[in-house]
Amino acid sequence: MNVNINVDYSSTIPNNVGLSEDRRVLKALEVWHPGYLDWWQDMGPDGFQESLVYLRTAYSVDPRGWAKFDYVRMPEYRWGILLAPQEENRKVPFGEHYGEPAWQDVPGEHRAMLRRLVVIQGDTEPASVEQQRHLGKTAPSLYDMRNLFQVNVEEGRHLWAMVYLLQKYFGRDGREEADELLRRRSGSADAPRMLGAFNEATPDWLSFFMFTYFTDRDGKMQLHSLAQSGFDPLSRTCRFMLTEEAHHMFVGETGISRVVQRTCDAMKEAGISDPTDIAKVRPLGVIDLPTLQKKLNLHYTLSLDLFGSEVSTNAANAFNAGLKGRYRETQIEDDHQLKNDTYPVLKLVNGEIKRVDEPALTALNMRLRDDYTQDCVKGLLRWNKIITLAGYDYKLTLPNVAFHRAIGEFKTVHATPDGVLIDDAAWGKRKSDWLPSTEDGDFIASLMTPHYETGQFASWIAPPKVGIDNKPGDFEYVKIET
Ligand SMILES: [Fe+2]
Ligand SMILES: [Fe+2]
Numbered sequence: 139m140n141v142n143i144n145v146d147y148s149s150t151i152p153n154n155v156g157l158s159e160d161r162r163v164l165k166a167l168e169v170w171h172p173g174y175l176d177w178w179q180d181m182g183p184d185g186f187q188e189s190l191v192y193l194r195t196a197y198s199v200d201p202r203g204w205a206k207f208d209y210v211r212m213p214e215y216r217w218g219i220l221l222a223p224q225e226e227n228r229k230v231p232f233g234e235h236y237g238e239p240a241w242q243d244v245p246g247e248h249r250a251m252l253r254r255l256v257v258i259q260g261d262t263e264p265a266s267v268e269q270q271r272h273l274g275k276t277a278p279s280l281y282d283m284r285n286l287f288q289v290n291v292e293e294g295r296h297l298w299a300m301v302y303l304l305q306k307y308f309g310r311d312g313r314e315e316a317d318e319l320l321r322r323r324s325g326s327a328d329a330p331r332m333l334g335a336f337n338e339a340t341p342d343w344l345s346f347f348m349f350t351y352f353t354d355r356d357g358k359m360q361l362h363s364l365a366q367s368g369f370d371p372l373s374r375t376c377r378f379m380l381t382e383e384a385h386h387m388f389v390g391e392t393g394i395s396r397v398v399q400r401t402c403d404a405m406k407e408a409g410i411s412d413p414t415d416i417a418k419v420r421p422l423g424v425i426d427l428p429t430l431q432k433k434l435n436l437h438y439t440l441s442l443d444l445f446g447s448e449v450s451t452n453a454a455n456a457f458n459a460g461l462k463g464r465y466r467e468t469q470i471e472d473d474h475q476l477k478n479d480t481y482p483v484l485k486l487v488n489g490e491i492k493r494v495d496e497p498a499l500t501a502l503n504m505r506l507r508d509d510y511t512q513d514c515v516k517g518l519l520r521w522n523k524i525i526t527l528a529g530y531d532y533k534l535t536l537p538n539v540a541f542h543r544a545i546g547e548f549k550t551v552h553a554t555p556d557g558v559l560i561d562d563a564a565w566g567k568r569k570s571d572w573l574p575s576t577e578d579g580d581f582i583a584s585l586m587t588p589h590y591e592t593g594q595f596a597s598w599i600a601p602p603k604v605g606i607d608n609k610p611g612d613f614e615y616v617k618i619e620t
Contacts, residue, residue, distance in 0.1 A: 145197055145218060152218030154199060155302070166305040167219075170316055174297075177320045178213060181268045183290055185275060187213055190617040191287045192606065196220055196295075199378050207607040209617065215291045219302045222377035230368030231467050232474040233460035240370040244307045248459040252369055253308050255461060257315050258332055259360060260300030261322065263293045265336035266349070268324035273346055276586035278596035281605065282343070284615035285389045289350060292382045299375045307371065334544060335440040342582045343599075344397065344425060348437035351390030351517055356444045358383050359465060359510045366463030391517045392602060398521045399600040400424055402528035413525075413532045420581060423597035427525070427532050429582070432574045435537045435555060438514065443545040445507040448483045453502040464502065465509040481505055484539055485547050491540050491557055511536065542573065590618055 145154045150168070157164045179187065190209040198204045199220050228240040235245075244252055267290045277283035297319060304312035322329045325337045335356075340349055361383060365376040401413075401424040410418050419426040446453065456462040457476070464470060472479065479498035484491055498505070514536060522533050538557030540548040552565035555572050574582075585598045593612025595601050601611045609615070 145199075145220060147197070147216065147218075151298075152197075152216045152220075154220055155306075157219065160306075163302070163306045166313060166316075167302065170301060170305070170313075170320075173317070173320050174217075174294075174301075175213065177264065178267075178294060181264070181271060181323065182294070183212060183267075183274050183287060184271045186283075186287070186616070186618065187211065189619075192284055192609070192613070192615045193288055193291060194607070196378075196382070199223060199381075201381070204381065212287060212291060215294070217291070217295045217298045219298055220295075220378045221371065221374040224370065224374060228370060228373075230460040231366055232463045233368065233458045234475070235368055235460040236474050238368075238460075240368050240373070242370055244369065245459075248461055249308075251456060251459060252372070252461050253304070253312065253315065255364065255456065256300050256303050256308075256372065257319070259364065260297060260304070260315075260319050261332040262336050262357060263296040263300065264319060265322075265324045265331040265333075266290075266340075266353070267293050268331075269336065269338070269340040269349070270346060273340065273343060276343065276588055277590070278343055278586075278599045279589050279594060279601070280592060280615040281595075281602060281611060281613075282393070282599070283590075284606065285393075286346065287616070289354075289386050289389060292386070295382070296379050299379055303371060303375060333444055335444050338440060341579065342586050343393075344430070344433050344582055345437070347390050347393030347397065348433050349390070350386045351394060352434075352437040352441040352514065353444070354383060354386040354390060355513060356441045356510060358387065359445075359506055359513070362465050363462050363467075363506060366467040368460030372461075391520065393599075394430075394517065394521055395524060396600040396602065397425055397430065397598060398427070398524045398534075400598055401427060401430075402525060402530060403600065405530070406528055413530050423585060425582060425585065425598050427530075427534070429574065429578050431534055432572060432578060434534060435542065436573050438536055439542040441510075442507060442539060443543060445510065445546075446503045447546045448485070448504040448507070449496055449500045450503045451500060454497075454499040457499060457502055465506055483547075486540075486551060489559060491538075491548075491553075491559070507539075511539075537572070590616075 145152045149158055151157060188211060191212060192207060193210045194205040194207050195216050196205050199222055230236055230238050230240055270286060270290060273286055274283055301316045304316045322331050324331045330337045335353055340346055361376045361380050365373050365380060367373045404422040404424045405413060405419060408422055413427045416426045416428060476498040480495040481498040481501035481504060482493040483496045483501050483504045485494045518534050525532050537555035538553060540553035540557050541555045543549050552560050554560060589596050592614045605611050605613055
């Protein structure tokens with residue numbers, strides 16, 4: 139395959155995969171392209187399609203400099219196909235084909251499984267754009283609006299990345315899957331997106347920040363394990379997607395940091411000593427910390443469900459087949475085949491939550507989820523540091539894995555965020571102490587008013603410490619009137 143670090147921008151579809159010499163795939167993508175643009179107009183950001191947005195566009199896959207920033211109208215964004223450079227002599231890094239040369243073509247015996255992995259990943263990308271399409275109308279600043287749109291156009295590009303693999307390597311059924319990716323809709327009754335969390339609403343900006351922190355981070359973990367794939371084009375595609383994905387989680391982490399900062403500052407100014415005194419905090423026009431914790435509980439647990447069942451033969455099969463590895467597979471020191479290994483899995487045993495050793499192969503989802511949880515903790519440390527520095531005795535925490543689950547070991551039971559099992563009646567009574575209630579939602583909604591003046595920020599969020607592309611916070615990140 140002809141691959142360059144720099145991207146060919148001369149054709150309608152920027153790419154570094156030599157599309158101009160690959161007539162069949164180029165044609166297939168050109169046929170798909172208008173449907174994609176229709177989808178973007180229908181389901182992409184509501185309003186603002188004519189606004190000039192200060193966006194980064196990938197022009198290279200060189201890690202030292204791969205993006206340029208400029209004003210772009212979103213429908214004119216150059217969505218392209220970018221693969222990380224091919225590693226010479228790359229080998230399948232795990233599973234039954236361990237040590238064999240990585241595949242440049244689809245291994246026939248694993249075709250169906252591979253297609254399914256690509257489709258599931260692909261389905262999440264447009265889903266999040268659909269979930270976030272209303273948020274521009276309540277953006278707390280132009281800076282935040284720009285970040286939202288940046289995430290949106292890049293999720294659009296990630297859809298392109300998966301569609302390229304489908305069109306290039308899976309022939310007719312790949313083409314059909316590519317069309318289906320544009321047909322399903324987040325939250326639709328008859329054609330929903332494939333995974334639960336991607337059919338939930340993202341009703342407000344706090345949800346958006348939680349989503350980009352917790353749910354995009356699930357995406358990061360999935361991309362990392364697919365970046366290990368023995369199917370080299372998938373590996374290279376995911377490696378470049380991870381470069382972009384980092385910004386999405388940055389938006390989430392700093393977004394929540396700024397909310398926490400603003401709440402603490404406002405409480406201090408007002409001389410409030412008890413951060414749980416909601417009746418005093420809310421009138422300040424900031425989001426109280428207990429409500430933040432509830433939103434966190436919701437988004438973290440929805441994201442845990444994305445990892446699937448703790449014990450899964452599908453995960454074992456994908457690993458054995460060399461298609462989906464572990465987080466940082468090549469840095470793990472073992473045989474990369476897991477034939478005789480075990481891994482501790484949290485399970486429900488006689489009404490108690492216990493760790494049980496399971497064959498490591500079937501426990502791969504649990505392992506990836508553990509890696510995910512460790513990664514999530516980092517943000518909590520930062521947010522809690524802000525709270526401590528402000529002099530408040532309050533800690534945001536990750537709820538127990540048995541809390542509020544719809545998939546896996548704990549889907550049939552109720553548990554408190556501390557992991558104490560409770561019955562239906564107790565759950566019904568306490569639920570709104572732990573998850574956002576309608577009233578919480580209404581309160582947050584009441585704060586969601588648009589702030590479109592340059593340098594203006596909503597009452598509930600602090601300005602960023604630094605801007606985007608070394609621009610100041612009061613830079614005109616979106617030119618709404620054009
Ligand atoms: Fe993505
Ligand atoms: Fe993302």
